[in-house]
Amino acid sequence: MSQSNTLTVQIMDKEYCIACPSDERSNLESAARYLDGKMREIRSSGKVIGADRVAVMAALNISHDLLHKQQHLDHQAGANREQLRSLLNRVDNALAQDPNEQGS
Template sequence: MSERATEPVTVQILGKDYRIACPEDERSALVASADLLDRRMKEIRDTGKVVGGDRIAVMAALNLTHELLAMKGRQARTEERMQQLRQRIDAALARQQDRETAG
């Protein structure tokens, strides 16, 4: 199996440039991720409550991770609800088919 070709991409986070090797088909996702991280870190920095790049990065990572886990929880609940609705629909269709067969 061959490796996908990667090209370095330069992103800027809190005014610092970072060169990251990235497959071409993931470039836009990487840039979007870096932009989001940069915005979040600037928001945290601008509150003045957190000082230092490392601490700002950790707070941004914690906030983004919390949001990701909350979204996954909502998605799991939605999928569970959809499964319940599918089961109810299947049961209703089976009852209807039984009535049509019996009638």
């Protein structure tokens, strides 16, 4: 593996060397910073002890947030589809009206 395809990130004071395409380096760095922040937040709460447990709790929290946001986006997409359907029906009805009735 060439050095240009790897990225070293630091999470909870440990270094991890990760294979990464050059066009994804910035995204991976951001993801590592986000994960590090979540893990430090959980560790500092004092409720979870041990790096493995902290990592699992961070993964669960991040997964929960992701699923919650996906559900919100799905709901919003459904509402947008309904609104679009309603607007298309109004346009269809307006176009289907008799032109002689529009002047009345």
